[in-house]
Amino acid sequence: MSYIRFRTHYLHTPYLVLAALEFFVLFAIFSFLALLLTLAGVGYPSVDTNFLSAILFALILSCGTLAMGGYLVMVYESTSALFFRTLVAYCFVGGIGLKLLYLVFPSANPGSTNLFWAVIAASIIVIVMRLLFLRVVDSEQLVRRVVIFGAGDFAANLLDEYEQNMRALGVRIIGCIAEKPEGAVAADNLLPTPRNLYRFCRQNRISEIVIAQQERRRKEGGWLPVPDLMECKLRGIAVTSGVDFYERELKKAKLDMVHPSWIVFSDGFKASKTRALAKRALDLIISLTLLLITFPFIILTALAVYLETGRPILYSQTRVGVLGKEFRIYKFRSMRQDAEKDGKARWASANDNRVTRVGAFIRNTRLDELPQLYNVIKGEMSIVGPRPERPEFVAELKEKIPFYDTRHYVKPGLMGWAQLKYPYGASVEDARGKLEYDLYYSKNHSLLMDFLIMIQTVEVILLGKGVR
Structure with missing residues (x-):
């Protein structure tokens, strides 16, 4: 599972890991700088001050990255754009934040020259880390492989959103299992209906099944293989409704799939x-x-x-x-x-x-x-x-x-x-x-x-x- 839930929010694990690694690297860079300054006799008077300065440095530059949208957008940007965005996040946003903090904690200020080289070093190392991260998170060994039940307008829209946004989240939609031959999904995205759904998922390394049918019920009866879906869920393969998948991955509610029951019975919309x-x-x-x-x-x-x-x-x-x-x-x-x-x-x-x-x-x-x-x-x-x-x-x-x-x-x-x-x-x-x-x-x-x-x-x- 490449996401965790914090209260009502789903946070994608790869980006949390990247943020944690970057924070540690920023802390280590500043700590190394402080150590060099201390050995040279121009450093901080105490270990506690070194630690505080390093924490502030890592925290503010991490917030600068978040403020400039530096995590998800890096998937779509060139290396030069990534470098520019990182410099803006660190040198401009982070620099202003640090200067303001140093007014409150003047003892934590390493000096303009030392701060400049710390930011430059951090920018170069972090950019290399992000380029390596993109290779790892996009590898077939780590992506979540998803199959969609349904081939109507909603499934087609989900595929479009996938091409634009979800690849950045480590998701691979391998195709759609159609409710009926005619639908809005292109033929090359359609999968044959499997005889044994669980075996199909195991053979294709499917980790999640998304139900994206246009109609939940029909006069002649539902088309969903409920016993097969129950087996998949009980044996560790996630089964998710289309609207919940959309909300979790794209952080919005798909209006075409929202029903009053979704509002009434969801665990959100709570007044406190x-x-x-x-x-x-x-x-x-x-x-x-x-x-x-x-x-x-x-x-x-x-x-x-x-x-x-x-x-x-x-x-x-x-x-x-x-x-x-x-x-x-x-x-x-x-x-x-x-x-x-x-x-x-x-x-x-x-x-x-x-x-x-x-x-x-x-x-x-x-x-x-x-x-x-x-x-x-x-x-x-x-x-x-x-x-x-x-x-x-x-x-x-x-x-x-x-x-x-x-x-x-x-x-x-x-x-x-x-x-x-x-x-x-x-x-x-x-x-x-x-x-x-x-x-x-x-x-x-x-x-x-x-x-x-x-x-x-x-x-x-x-x-x-x-x-x-």
């Missing part, structure tokens, strides 16, 4: 007063801290907007919040004053000509959303949650997209899971795609997941992802 209080306390601490840190940027942004297009500096809209309650959201104005002069709500489009020059910059850097810290402090929003939508769009989307209203059972947020995983939404189809991630967040959200989203949002801000 304790977690709600902890989340509220965290929201206040983070929002007030961010307000203090970003106050100079707030002043400069307000001045830039005023100098380019005058008043009003702020722009407000009505949005739909938790349990459908409407509230006013505040942003720095990034469009012309007459952007919606006819009063009709419009989706933002790519290269929208309503966006000003200052507006384009503050959108790319997310400075336009800083006034929403007021909404967080007021309790209308959270730091992490589904992005709130306008009532005009919500009314339309609820009619066209099933389960769209489920996202309103979680407080909306400044940043969210869908914003990390899906490009900017500007259509009904985009809203449908984002809802699959919002459903996953609504089902599995926790303080740990919120922290991971906050860390990974650094990449979105630095690279200007999902902006229109």
Whole structure:
């Protein structure tokens, strides 16, 4: 099994092992540097300080890698892109983090020159480790071999997602066993129906069977070989529903396969007063801290907007919040004053000509959303949650997209899971795609997941992802 479950989250073991190895390597590199400095008579005064410095170095650079999405994306990148991403994660994100920490722990600072060589050495060694890791995790001896029962639209979609994303997770889908000859899956992906399912799985080293049929029942009876599936499961071969497989591997809920029973009987979607209080306390601490840190940027942004297009500096809209309650959201104005002069709500489009020059910059850097810290402090929003939508769009989307209203059972947020995983939404189809991630967040959200989203949002801000 190449994944472990932590509460409601599935974590892929190969990447956890890689992260642990990288942390150890970073710790060892810094410890070796500290030892050399100590032997030269310019090192730290105590072993405890050496240990603390090495831990901080490894921790911050590991967080920098996570913030820049340095684990899963490395499967799709060239060596040069991998090198560039690692340098940004270590030299820029990690460097800033270390400098801030050294203000609090000045005794842990090895000096700029020593820190520079430690980061360069770490970058080279870690890149070599990752290239070796890609070879190992993609080897036939370690991949999970999966067979799909079903050959309809969902199975075809699952194969498409596999080609785009799942190879990075050490998954090999060897083919589909069709419910009927006609289906959406191409003929070269179809497998003959085995006479003995368990023997077939053993011969082909299958570790998991995914049920991805379009209909669970038929008037003439079900087609699934239930006794064979029971034998496989009881003898150690996992049998998983398509929607659960999709959720576990891709961290989203496949909307075409979601039924009310999935929401009612799942072990997620649990409301907890304790977690709600902890989340509220965290929201206040983070929002007030961010307000203090970003106050100079707030002043400069307000001045830039005023100098380019005058008043009003702020722009407000009505949005739909938790349990459908409407509230006013505040942003720095990034469009012309007459952007919606006819009063009709419009989706933002790519290269929208309503966006000003200052507006384009503050959108790319997310400075336009800083006034929403007021909404967080007021309790209308959270730091992490589904992005709130306008009532005009919500009314339309609820009619066209099933389960769209489920996202309103979680407080909306400044940043969210869908914003990390899906490009900017500007259509009904985009809203449908984002809802699959919002459903996953609504089902599995926790303080740990919120922290991971906050860390990974650094990449979105630095690279200007999902902006229109």
